[in-house]
Amino acid sequence: xxxxxxxxxxxxxxxxxIRAGCRHYFGYPITPQTEIMHxxxxxxxxxxxxFVQAESEVSAINMVYGAASAGARALTSSSSPGISLKQxxxxxxxGAELPAVVVNIVRAGPGLGGIQTSQGDYFQATKGxxxxxxxxxxxxxxxxxxxYELTVEAFNLADxxxxxxxxxxxxxxxxxxxxxxxxxxxxxxxxxxxWALTGRGDRTEHNTVTSIYIEPDDLExxxxxxxxxxxxxxxxxxxxxxxxxxxxxxxxxxFGTCSRICKNVIxxxxxxxIKVGMVRPITLWPFPSSEIAxxxxxxxxxxxxxxxLNAGQMxxxxxxxVNGQKPVYxxxxxxxxxxxxxxxxxxxxxxxxxEAK
Amino acid sequence: xxxxxDKTEGLLDKPFxxxxxxxxxxxxxxxxxxxxEKGILNDTIGVSSVGCTYNNYEYxxxxxxxxxxxxxxxxxxxxxxxxxxxxxxxxxGDGDLASIGAAEILHSAARGERITVFFVxxxxxxxxxxQMAPTTLLGQVTTxxxxxxxxxxxxxxxxxxxxxxTLPGAVYIERVAMNNFKNIQTAKKAVAKAFAVxxxxxxxxxxxxxxxxxxxxxxxxxESLRWLESAMIPQYPLGVFKGKDLxx
Ligand SMILES: Cc1ncc(C[n+]2csc(CCOP(=O)(O)OP(=O)(O)O)c2C)c(N)n1
Ligand code: SF4
Numbered sequence: 001x002x003x004x005x006x007x008x009x010x011x012x013x014x015x016x017x018i019r020a021g022c023r024h025y026f027g028y029p030i031t032p033q034t035e036i037m038h039x040x041x042x043x044x045x046x047x048x049x050x051f052v053q054a055e056s057e058v059s060a061i062n063m064v065y066g067a068a069s070a071g072a073r074a075l076t077s078s079s080s081p082g083i084s085l086k087q088x089x090x091x092x093x094x095g096a097e098l099p100a101v102v103v104n105i106v107r108a109g110p111g112l113g114g115i116q117t118s119q120g121d122y123f124q125a126t127k128g129x130x131x132x133x134x135x136x137x138x139x140x141x142x143x144x145x146x147x148y149e150l151t152v153e154a155f156n157l158a159d160x161x162x163x164x165x166x167x168x169x170x171x172x173x174x175x176x177x178x179x180x181x182x183x184x185x186x187x188x189x190x191x192x193x194x195w196a197l198t199g200r201g202d203r204t205e206h207n208t209v210t211s212i213y214i215e216p217d218d219l220e221x222x223x224x225x226x227x228x229x230x231x232x233x234x235x236x237x238x239x240x241x242x243x244x245x246x247x248x249x250x251x252x253x254x255f256g257t258c259s260r261i262c263k264n265v266i267x268x269x270x271x272x273x274i275k276v277g278m279v280r281p282i283t284l285w286p287f288p289s290s291e292i293a294x295x296x297x298x299x300x301x302x303x304x305x306x307x308x309l310n311a312g313q314m315x316x317x318x319x320x321x322v323n324g325q326k327p328v329y330x331x332x333x334x335x336x337x338x339x340x341x342x343x344x345x346x347x348x349x350x351x352x353x354x355e356a357k
Numbered sequence: 358x359x360x361x362x363d364k365t366e367g368l369l370d371k372p373f374x375x376x377x378x379x380x381x382x383x384x385x386x387x388x389x390x391x392x393x394e395k396g397i398l399n400d401t402i403g404v405s406s407v408g409c410t411y412n413n414y415e416y417x418x419x420x421x422x423x424x425x426x427x428x429x430x431x432x433x434x435x436x437x438x439x440x441x442x443x444x445x446x447x448x449x450g451d452g453d454l455a456s457i458g459a460a461e462i463l464h465s466a467a468r469g470e471r472i473t474v475f476f477v478x479x480x481x482x483x484x485x486x487x488q489m490a491p492t493t494l495l496g497q498v499t500t501x502x503x504x505x506x507x508x509x510x511x512x513x514x515x516x517x518x519x520x521x522x523t524l525p526g527a528v529y530i531e532r533v534a535m536n537n538f539k540n541i542q543t544a545k546k547a548v549a550k551a552f553a554v555x556x557x558x559x560x561x562x563x564x565x566x567x568x569x570x571x572x573x574x575x576x577x578x579x580e581s582l583r584w585l586e587s588a589m590i591p592q593y594p595l596g597v598f599k600g601k602d603l604x605x
Pocket of ligand 1: 453477483
């Protein structure tokens with residue numbers, strides 16, 4: 001039977017992964033995601049899986065690379081400084097077209113930064129992060145329920161497209177508790193893994209997994225194939241939540257926990273007679289550009305306000321989508337701070353009154 | 358006519374790209390032969406690393422995965438944890454294993470990861486044209502130690518087998534050399550023993566091969582074999598450093 005429980009975000013990620021059939025976890029401790037490891041250290045034993053505390057994030061992601069090449073659903077999790085170290089392996093996973101799931105419970109940077117919440121890794125997550133032309137699917141849950149569902153979905157997407165899926169949360173999402181309703185069983189897919197390394201067994205040909213193509217023509221062909229796949233993913237898997245955009249004067253764009261503050265502001269603005277809508281990207285890549293472009297083309301929409309926990313990262317994608325049709329304003333907080341509802345509301349009033357810069 | 362010598366099924370019918378006189382090819386051959394003789398070819402997954410042998414997944418006929426520079430032991434850990442009943446080996450050079458991959462090799466040994474590491478020590482970086490490796494001998498001229506390796510400036514050669522043998526997780530470690538027929542026979546026995554250790558699930562096993570790099574040593578093939586014996590073996594003594602009395 002489906003059951004509702006009160007759980008911490010990080011633990012929900014771990015439990016959702018187990019429910020999705022993940023039996024291989026590799027990690028290295030870092031705040032604010034360590035509860036994922038703690039949970040996995042126990043649960044993997046209960047379900048007969050493998051938990052390895054790696055010597056570094058570099059090793060952890062390469063263990064994922066190995067486990068994924070062997071056909072398993074593998075997971076690693078970390079937070080910003082650790083994710084920087086994982087970029088080598090992330091690029092190799094993209095190059096070798098392996099399915100894998102990586103969790104980044106983002107903390108504030110740059111450098112060692114702080115351990116409080118942040119969305120400062122948007123660029124790193126969506127624009128590559130490592131070397132070469134590649135994409136990861138990036139999902140940005142805003143609630144614990146959504147975190148659960150997207151974690152399960154991440155494993156399905158990874159297998160379906162042989163791609164790395166990154167769950168981009170933040171310190172708040174990882175640490176907060178909310179009720180979560182677990183489904184009776186998870187929607188898993190049967191994907192073909194005949195490419196995986198299992199030992200040749202009865203196969204006449206050996207299987208190989210690699211990311212190296214020494215001949216330029218071969219490598220260009222490989223890159224073209226990747227781009228075709230990414231276009232297919234963008235076509236089929238772009239997800240967003242669009243609220244009251246139709247008759248809005250101002251459209252907010254915001255993702256993750258930050259979008260929840262914005263949601264409350266929409267109600268408060270309505271009380272002041274200002275119609276505010278919101279487009280919340282659920283996949284940061286692929287990015288819901290067409291929905292934002294559509295909102296920008298509506299005559300009633302006068303301006304956009306992008307709200308993030310950084311110096312303005314997603315706002316660049318919003319501006320590309322709006323393409324000069326309407327002004328795009330930005331409000332951001334950094335260093336682990338969150339904007340207050342009042343800050344956001346004041347900005348909306350200013351934009352509405354034509355006084356915003 | 359009876360065939361007395363044939364190419365092993367452990368290798369695909371594809372010419373090696375290695376330089377003349379390079380002993381990488383012989384090491385491939387004895388690993389491949391051993392897999393066939395033990396009947397484990399179809400139950401083995403190999404991990405290629407970064408170096409001259411980066412694409413030996415095109416030579417070995419077992420399942421193979423190519424790993425980033427130095428990360429092969431981590432990749433092998435991932436593979437082995439998924440397939441604990443299969444044989445998993447890495448094939449790594451000395452730049453790959455002892456320099457950039459120092460953490461990975463140390464910790465996979467410390468964990469007692471049930472994998473086999475084939476470690477090829479040619480005292481130099483081959484692929485990137487002859488830079489100093491952690492294993493480069495004192496006084497040895499390389500492209501990045503053009504006046505000879507000077508301990509005061511560049512430190513000392515690293516004896517990997519001796520180092521790893523101090524770890525309880527490492528159960529079998531042997532250093533062999535590819536310079537003559539007798540030593541190659543010993544090397545092949547070491548490969549078989551390492552796989553046997555893995556079969557029994559005893560822990561981490563490693564065979565270090567002293568190997569030639571005529572191209573970057575700037576020596577003829579035969580001269581290279583002599584230099585291996587006269588210069589390398591005194592620094593890197595042959596023998597079993599761990600698991601001498603192991604019955605497998
Ligand atoms: C991260 C990274 N750094 C550097 C390189 C360049 N590189 C390729 S092979 C190699 C040296 C390999 O030397 P070794 O492990 O001794 O193997 P050999 O070529 O001698 O067999 C280096 C530095 C790389 N591919 N990746
Ligand atoms: S460069 Fe050296 S190690 Fe590489 S194939 Fe040639 S001889 Fe062998």
